[in-house]
Amino acid sequence: MAMPEGYRKAQRMMLMAERFKLPLITFLDTPGAFPGFESEKRGIAMSLAHCFRIMSGLMTPTMSFVIGEGGSGGAMALAVADRVFMQERAIFSVISPEGAASILYRDAKKAREVAPYLKLTAFDLYNLQLIDKIVPEAQGGAQFDILTSAQLIKIEMLKNIEALRKHSITNLLNERYKKFNSMGVTGGYWQELLKYEIQQGIELLQKRLKLKK
Known part of the structure; x- marks a missing residue:
């Protein structure tokens, strides 16, 4: 799990990418930032907040790939990107x-x-419009054929770098703002999902009440 110093290093890399007009690409595989006393003492909350702030306004194309576990703010602070991808067996959750x-x-x-209630799979998040695309893995999972899985990521990376570079910086920033600002806005899918989960919760509560009797 990453410490504050790791996120401060990430901030330097973000600003370096912007300065040299290079696309920024992050790969996420972490259960989250380290939550212990030493981490708090050295400013983990501030480090994460600065990552969110810098990446959201970065004046260069950005992409994030969730390639394993994307956990909590420690992963989210590195995923405020123009395009967010997930490998099909990855998870991403608060x-x-x-x-x-x-x-x-x-x-x-x-x-x-x-776990099912957290909606943390790539397919859940794609349906909720929280990620842009699911990247397929090698048969059986990326761990069984790392090279093939890496090649599939590379294909998406190169294709989207070219697409993002065609946009002006102003357009990129506006689209990035709209993308993250719209998250959580209720629509048809969200409303149906909410109804389903409320019903599931009621049924679970009823079962527990019957067991107590």
Whole structure:
């Protein structure tokens, strides 16, 4: 898990990319920023906030690839990009299933029960319009054929770099702002999803009440 110094280094790389007019590409595979005392003491919250601020206004094309686990603010701070991609078996969430289960049930072992409600898979996030595209992996998963999976990422990377470079900086910034500002706005899919989850919650509560009787 990354410490504040790691995020400050990321900030320097972001600004360097902007200065030399290079596209910025981030690869995310982290359960999140380290939450311990030393991390807090050295300013982890400030480091993450600066990453969000710098990346959101960066005057150069940006892309993020979630290639494993994208966890919490530690991953999100590096994913404020013009294009966000996920490998098909990757996950991306504000909290891990274990963390959510620990909060809700005081039991991390119930992570499997909580996970579906977090909508953390690539297909969930694509349907919610929170990522731009799902990148396929080699058969069975990227770990079984790293070179093929890397090549599939490279194809998307090169194709989108060329597309983004055709936009003016003003247009990129406007589109980036609209993209992230629209997240969470309720539409047809969100409304149906909310109805479904409310119904699931009611049914779960009813089952628990019956068990107590």
